[in-house]
Amino acid sequence: MTPRFPELGAYLLAGQPDSVRDIVDEVRGAQRLGLGTAFISERYNKKEAAVLTGAAGAASDDIGICTAATNHNTRHPMVTAGMARTARDLTGGRFTLGLGRGIRLLQDAYGIPPITTAAIEDFVGIMRALFRGETLIDHDGPAGRFPVLHLDASLDEYLPMALVAFGPRTLELGGRLFDDVILHTYFTDETTRRCVETVKTAAARAGRDPDRVRVWSCLATVGDHVPHADRLRKTVGRLGTYLQGYGALMVETNRWDPAVLQRFLTDPVISGVAGLDIVGTPDQLEHAATLIPQEWLAAAATGTPEQCVTAIRRQLDLGCDAVILHGATPGELEPIIEAYARP
DSSP: OOOSEEEEEEETTOSOOSOTTHHHHHHHHHHHHTEEEEEEOOBTTTBOHHHHHHHHHHHOSSSEEEESOBOGGGSOHHHHHHHHHHHHHHTTSOEEEEEOOOOHHHHHHHTOOOOOHHHHHHHHHHHHHHHTTOEEEEEEETTEEEEEEESOTTOOOOOOEEEEOOSHHHHHHHHHHOSEEEOOSSOOHHHHHHHHHHHHHHHHHTTOOGGGSEEEEEEEEEETTSOHHHHHIIIIIHHHHHHHHHHHHHHHHHTOOHHHHHHHHHSTTGGGOSOHHHHOOHHHHHHHHTTSOHHHHTSSEEESHHHHHHHHHHHHHTTOSEEEEETOOHHHHHHHHHHHHOO
Protein backbone atom coordinates (compact mmCIF):
# COMPACT_ATOMS: atom_id res chain seq x y z
CA MET A 1 0.00 0.00 0.00
CA THR A 2 1.04 3.58 -0.60
CA PRO A 3 -0.39 6.58 1.30
CA ARG A 4 -2.81 8.44 -0.92
CA PHE A 5 -2.18 11.66 0.97
CA PRO A 6 1.48 11.73 2.05
CA GLU A 7 1.05 15.44 2.81
CA LEU A 8 -1.47 14.71 5.58
CA GLY A 9 -0.97 13.30 9.05
CA ALA A 10 -2.77 12.94 12.35
CA TYR A 11 -1.94 12.39 16.00
CA LEU A 12 -2.86 9.06 17.51
CA LEU A 13 -4.67 9.06 20.88
CA ALA A 14 -5.83 12.64 20.43
CA GLY A 15 -7.31 14.13 23.59
CA GLN A 16 -7.83 11.84 26.55
CA PRO A 17 -8.58 8.31 25.30
CA ASP A 18 -10.09 5.76 27.67
CA SER A 19 -7.28 3.32 26.91
CA VAL A 20 -3.95 3.64 25.13
CA ARG A 21 -4.82 0.37 23.43
CA ASP A 22 -7.01 2.51 21.18
CA ILE A 23 -3.78 3.27 19.31
CA VAL A 24 -4.06 -0.09 17.52
CA ASP A 25 -7.40 0.72 15.93
CA GLU A 26 -6.45 4.36 15.36
CA VAL A 27 -3.24 3.69 13.44
CA ARG A 28 -5.10 1.20 11.27
CA GLY A 29 -7.84 3.78 10.73
CA ALA A 30 -5.32 6.46 9.78
CA GLN A 31 -3.67 4.07 7.36
CA ARG A 32 -7.03 3.11 5.86
CA LEU A 33 -7.78 6.80 5.25
CA GLY A 34 -4.54 7.08 3.29
CA LEU A 35 -2.73 9.46 5.66
CA GLY A 36 1.02 9.65 5.25
CA THR A 37 2.15 9.89 8.87
CA ALA A 38 0.82 8.97 12.31
CA PHE A 39 2.26 11.18 15.05
CA ILE A 40 2.77 10.07 18.64
CA SER A 41 2.87 12.63 21.43
CA GLU A 42 4.35 11.83 24.83
CA ARG A 43 2.94 12.48 28.31
CA TYR A 44 4.43 11.39 31.60
CA ASN A 45 1.21 9.79 32.82
CA LYS A 46 0.16 7.15 30.27
CA LYS A 47 1.69 8.02 26.91
CA GLU A 48 5.26 6.72 26.92
CA ALA A 49 6.51 7.24 23.38
CA ALA A 50 8.62 4.11 22.95
CA VAL A 51 5.79 1.78 23.99
CA LEU A 52 3.26 3.56 21.77
CA THR A 53 5.67 3.58 18.83
CA GLY A 54 6.09 -0.18 19.11
CA ALA A 55 2.34 -0.74 19.22
CA ALA A 56 1.63 1.58 16.28
CA GLY A 57 4.48 0.15 14.24
CA ALA A 58 3.43 -3.46 14.80
CA ALA A 59 -0.25 -2.74 14.04
CA SER A 60 0.42 -0.96 10.74
CA ASP A 61 2.02 -1.77 7.41
CA ASP A 62 2.55 1.40 5.46
CA ILE A 63 1.96 4.64 7.34
CA GLY A 64 4.91 6.62 8.70
CA ILE A 65 5.34 6.74 12.49
CA CYS A 66 6.85 9.83 14.12
CA THR A 67 7.30 10.81 17.75
CA ALA A 68 6.22 14.42 18.10
CA ALA A 69 7.64 14.76 20.44
CA THR A 70 9.85 13.12 22.99
CA ASN A 71 12.66 14.89 24.84
CA HIS A 72 16.26 13.90 24.27
CA ASN A 73 17.30 14.27 27.90
CA THR A 74 14.76 11.98 29.57
CA ARG A 75 16.65 8.89 28.38
CA HIS A 76 20.33 8.07 28.03
CA PRO A 77 21.44 8.58 24.40
CA MET A 78 22.09 4.85 24.07
CA VAL A 79 18.55 4.08 25.19
CA THR A 80 17.10 6.53 22.66
CA ALA A 81 19.39 5.25 19.91
CA GLY A 82 18.43 1.67 20.65
CA MET A 83 14.75 2.59 20.68
CA ALA A 84 15.05 4.40 17.35
CA ARG A 85 16.96 1.57 15.70
CA THR A 86 14.48 -1.01 17.01
CA ALA A 87 11.55 1.10 15.76
CA ARG A 88 13.17 1.51 12.35
CA ASP A 89 13.62 -2.24 12.07
CA LEU A 90 10.14 -3.02 13.36
CA THR A 91 8.50 -0.66 10.86
CA GLY A 92 10.69 -1.41 7.88
CA GLY A 93 12.16 2.09 7.98
CA ARG A 94 8.91 3.98 8.57
CA PHE A 95 9.98 5.54 11.89
CA THR A 96 11.13 9.13 12.40
CA LEU A 97 12.56 10.26 15.73
CA GLY A 98 10.87 13.54 16.63
CA LEU A 99 12.22 15.76 19.40
CA GLY A 100 10.98 18.83 21.25
CA ARG A 101 11.93 21.15 24.06
CA GLY A 102 9.19 20.04 26.43
CA ILE A 103 7.37 22.13 29.00
CA ARG A 104 9.76 24.00 31.26
CA LEU A 105 7.29 24.14 34.17
CA LEU A 106 7.07 20.34 34.33
CA GLN A 107 10.79 19.89 33.77
CA ASP A 108 11.56 22.17 36.70
CA ALA A 109 9.03 20.35 38.88
CA TYR A 110 10.49 16.93 38.08
CA GLY A 111 14.11 17.99 38.26
CA ILE A 112 14.75 17.49 34.55
CA PRO A 113 17.41 19.86 33.20
CA PRO A 114 16.10 22.51 30.80
CA ILE A 115 16.67 21.77 27.12
CA THR A 116 18.86 24.19 25.20
CA THR A 117 19.32 24.67 21.48
CA ALA A 118 22.97 23.68 21.83
CA ALA A 119 22.02 20.46 23.62
CA ILE A 120 19.57 19.46 20.89
CA GLU A 121 22.17 20.16 18.21
CA ASP A 122 24.76 18.13 20.08
CA PHE A 123 22.31 15.26 20.54
CA VAL A 124 21.52 15.19 16.81
CA GLY A 125 25.23 14.87 16.11
CA ILE A 126 25.43 11.94 18.52
CA MET A 127 22.51 10.14 16.88
CA ARG A 128 23.86 10.70 13.38
CA ALA A 129 27.27 9.32 14.40
CA LEU A 130 25.80 6.26 16.12
CA PHE A 131 23.68 5.41 13.09
CA ARG A 132 26.79 5.63 10.92
CA GLY A 133 28.29 2.90 13.10
CA GLU A 134 30.80 5.21 14.76
CA THR A 135 32.14 4.98 18.30
CA LEU A 136 32.27 8.18 20.33
CA ILE A 137 35.00 8.29 22.99
CA ASP A 138 34.97 10.84 25.83
CA HIS A 139 32.20 12.89 24.30
CA ASP A 140 31.79 16.08 26.30
CA GLY A 141 29.24 18.51 24.93
CA PRO A 142 26.02 20.37 25.70
CA ALA A 143 24.02 17.11 25.60
CA GLY A 144 26.23 15.56 28.28
CA ARG A 145 29.48 13.79 29.00
CA PHE A 146 29.75 10.15 27.97
CA PRO A 147 32.89 7.97 28.19
CA VAL A 148 31.81 5.65 25.36
CA LEU A 149 28.84 5.66 22.98
CA HIS A 150 28.50 2.88 20.42
CA LEU A 151 25.54 1.15 18.77
CA ASP A 152 26.78 -1.23 16.06
CA ALA A 153 29.92 -1.08 13.95
CA SER A 154 28.11 -2.66 11.00
CA LEU A 155 25.41 -0.01 11.01
CA ASP A 156 25.43 2.56 8.22
CA GLU A 157 21.96 4.07 8.15
CA TYR A 158 20.40 7.50 8.01
CA LEU A 159 18.02 8.26 10.90
CA PRO A 160 15.24 10.66 9.88
CA MET A 161 14.64 13.21 12.64
CA ALA A 162 11.92 15.77 13.26
CA LEU A 163 11.77 18.82 15.51
CA VAL A 164 8.73 20.44 17.07
CA ALA A 165 9.54 24.12 16.80
CA PHE A 166 8.07 27.32 18.18
CA GLY A 167 10.53 30.17 18.56
CA PRO A 168 12.88 31.49 15.84
CA ARG A 169 16.02 29.81 17.20
CA THR A 170 14.35 26.40 17.24
CA LEU A 171 12.91 26.97 13.78
CA GLU A 172 16.37 27.84 12.48
CA LEU A 173 17.79 24.73 14.13
CA GLY A 174 15.13 22.68 12.39
CA GLY A 175 16.11 24.13 9.04
CA ARG A 176 19.81 23.46 9.65
CA LEU A 177 19.67 19.89 10.89
CA PHE A 178 16.29 18.17 10.76
CA ASP A 179 14.27 16.42 8.08
CA ASP A 180 10.87 17.55 9.36
CA VAL A 181 9.86 20.65 11.31
CA ILE A 182 6.51 20.60 13.07
CA LEU A 183 4.83 23.88 13.91
CA HIS A 184 2.44 24.55 16.79
CA THR A 185 -1.32 24.73 16.64
CA TYR A 186 -3.22 28.01 16.52
CA PHE A 187 -0.63 29.86 14.50
CA THR A 188 -2.06 32.74 12.48
CA ASP A 189 -1.53 32.88 8.73
CA GLU A 190 1.14 35.52 9.15
CA THR A 191 2.92 33.48 11.83
CA THR A 192 2.77 30.31 9.76
CA ARG A 193 4.17 32.05 6.70
CA ARG A 194 6.96 33.60 8.78
CA CYS A 195 7.86 30.28 10.42
CA VAL A 196 8.08 28.49 7.08
CA GLU A 197 10.34 31.21 5.73
CA THR A 198 12.58 30.98 8.82
CA VAL A 199 13.00 27.22 8.41
CA LYS A 200 13.64 27.30 4.67
CA THR A 201 16.07 30.23 4.90
CA ALA A 202 18.05 28.47 7.63
CA ALA A 203 18.22 25.34 5.50
CA ALA A 204 19.55 27.27 2.51
CA ARG A 205 22.16 29.06 4.65
CA ALA A 206 23.33 25.67 5.93
CA GLY A 207 23.85 24.48 2.37
CA ARG A 208 20.82 22.21 2.38
CA ASP A 209 18.03 21.99 -0.16
CA PRO A 210 15.11 23.83 1.50
CA ASP A 211 12.63 21.66 -0.39
CA ARG A 212 13.98 18.60 1.42
CA VAL A 213 13.09 20.03 4.83
CA ARG A 214 9.41 19.27 5.27
CA VAL A 215 7.47 21.82 7.33
CA TRP A 216 4.29 20.51 8.92
CA SER A 217 1.44 22.79 9.86
CA CYS A 218 -0.28 21.51 13.00
CA LEU A 219 -3.85 22.54 12.30
CA ALA A 220 -6.62 21.98 14.84
CA THR A 221 -9.22 20.12 12.76
CA VAL A 222 -12.62 19.81 14.40
CA GLY A 223 -15.60 19.59 12.07
CA ASP A 224 -19.21 20.33 12.88
CA HIS A 225 -19.99 16.61 12.79
CA VAL A 226 -18.16 16.28 16.12
CA PRO A 227 -20.58 16.75 19.08
CA HIS A 228 -20.66 20.31 20.44
CA ALA A 229 -19.22 19.41 23.84
CA ASP A 230 -16.27 17.65 22.22
CA ARG A 231 -15.74 20.51 19.78
CA LEU A 232 -15.60 22.95 22.68
CA ARG A 233 -13.03 20.83 24.49
CA LYS A 234 -10.90 20.33 21.37
CA THR A 235 -10.89 24.03 20.43
CA VAL A 236 -11.56 26.39 23.33
CA GLY A 237 -10.30 23.89 25.87
CA ARG A 238 -7.12 23.06 24.02
CA LEU A 239 -6.20 26.65 23.19
CA GLY A 240 -7.07 27.64 26.76
CA THR A 241 -4.68 25.01 28.10
CA TYR A 242 -1.92 26.30 25.83
CA LEU A 243 -2.55 29.82 27.13
CA GLN A 244 -2.37 28.55 30.69
CA GLY A 245 0.86 26.65 30.07
CA TYR A 246 2.84 29.03 27.85
CA GLY A 247 0.50 31.80 26.89
CA ALA A 248 3.15 34.50 26.81
CA LEU A 249 5.07 32.61 24.14
CA MET A 250 1.95 32.06 22.05
CA VAL A 251 0.95 35.70 22.33
CA GLU A 252 4.44 36.89 21.43
CA THR A 253 4.71 34.49 18.49
CA ASN A 254 1.31 35.41 17.05
CA ARG A 255 1.70 39.09 17.98
CA TRP A 256 -1.57 39.01 19.90
CA ASP A 257 -2.60 41.47 22.61
CA PRO A 258 -0.97 40.47 25.93
CA ALA A 259 -3.70 42.31 27.84
CA VAL A 260 -6.23 39.78 26.55
CA LEU A 261 -4.05 36.95 27.82
CA GLN A 262 -3.75 38.61 31.22
CA ARG A 263 -7.53 38.95 31.54
CA PHE A 264 -7.92 35.30 30.61
CA LEU A 265 -5.35 34.02 33.10
CA THR A 266 -6.57 36.15 36.00
CA ASP A 267 -10.24 35.34 35.48
CA PRO A 268 -11.45 33.68 38.70
CA VAL A 269 -12.96 30.73 36.86
CA ILE A 270 -9.96 30.09 34.62
CA SER A 271 -7.40 30.49 37.38
CA GLY A 272 -9.14 27.73 39.33
CA VAL A 273 -8.88 25.17 36.52
CA ALA A 274 -5.59 23.45 35.74
CA GLY A 275 -5.82 22.10 32.20
CA LEU A 276 -9.05 23.26 30.59
CA ASP A 277 -9.13 20.60 27.91
CA ILE A 278 -8.67 17.83 30.47
CA VAL A 279 -10.69 18.77 33.54
CA GLY A 280 -12.77 21.74 32.43
CA THR A 281 -16.53 21.31 32.86
CA PRO A 282 -18.93 22.29 30.06
CA ASP A 283 -19.84 25.46 31.97
CA GLN A 284 -16.18 26.36 32.46
CA LEU A 285 -15.46 25.78 28.78
CA GLU A 286 -18.43 27.92 27.76
CA HIS A 287 -17.11 30.64 30.05
CA ALA A 288 -13.61 30.34 28.57
CA ALA A 289 -15.14 30.81 25.12
CA THR A 290 -16.29 34.29 26.16
CA LEU A 291 -12.72 35.26 27.08
CA ILE A 292 -10.77 33.99 24.06
CA PRO A 293 -11.15 36.20 20.98
CA GLN A 294 -12.68 34.52 17.96
CA GLU A 295 -9.75 35.63 15.83
CA TRP A 296 -7.46 33.59 18.10
CA LEU A 297 -9.63 30.50 17.60
CA ALA A 298 -9.94 31.12 13.87
CA ALA A 299 -6.56 29.53 13.10
CA ALA A 300 -8.21 26.10 12.80
CA ALA A 301 -10.18 23.90 10.42
CA THR A 302 -13.81 24.01 11.56
CA GLY A 303 -17.28 23.87 10.06
CA THR A 304 -18.42 21.50 7.33
CA PRO A 305 -16.01 18.95 5.88
CA GLU A 306 -15.67 21.17 2.82
CA GLN A 307 -14.84 24.20 4.97
CA CYS A 308 -12.26 22.13 6.84
CA VAL A 309 -10.69 21.11 3.53
CA THR A 310 -10.44 24.76 2.49
CA ALA A 311 -8.58 25.53 5.73
CA ILE A 312 -6.26 22.55 5.21
CA ARG A 313 -5.39 23.60 1.67
CA ARG A 314 -4.80 27.13 2.94
CA GLN A 315 -1.89 25.83 5.04
CA LEU A 316 -0.28 24.46 1.89
CA ASP A 317 -0.82 27.81 0.18
CA LEU A 318 0.99 29.49 3.09
CA GLY A 319 4.09 27.45 2.27
CA CYS A 320 3.74 24.41 4.51
CA ASP A 321 4.70 21.13 2.88
CA ALA A 322 2.27 19.01 4.88
CA VAL A 323 -0.54 19.32 7.43
CA ILE A 324 -1.23 17.48 10.67
CA LEU A 325 -4.98 17.29 11.24
CA HIS A 326 -4.69 17.88 14.96
CA GLY A 327 -7.07 17.03 17.76
CA ALA A 328 -9.25 14.53 15.90
CA THR A 329 -9.31 10.76 15.78
CA PRO A 330 -9.20 8.98 12.41
CA GLY A 331 -12.91 8.26 12.79
CA GLU A 332 -13.62 11.96 13.26
CA LEU A 333 -11.45 12.79 10.25
CA GLU A 334 -13.19 10.40 7.85
CA PRO A 335 -15.76 12.82 6.36
CA ILE A 336 -13.06 15.46 6.00
CA ILE A 337 -10.71 13.10 4.18
CA GLU A 338 -13.57 12.04 1.92
CA ALA A 339 -14.13 15.70 1.03
CA TYR A 340 -10.37 16.25 0.57
CA ALA A 341 -10.24 13.34 -1.88
CA ARG A 342 -12.90 14.80 -4.14
CA PRO A 343 -11.58 16.75 -7.17
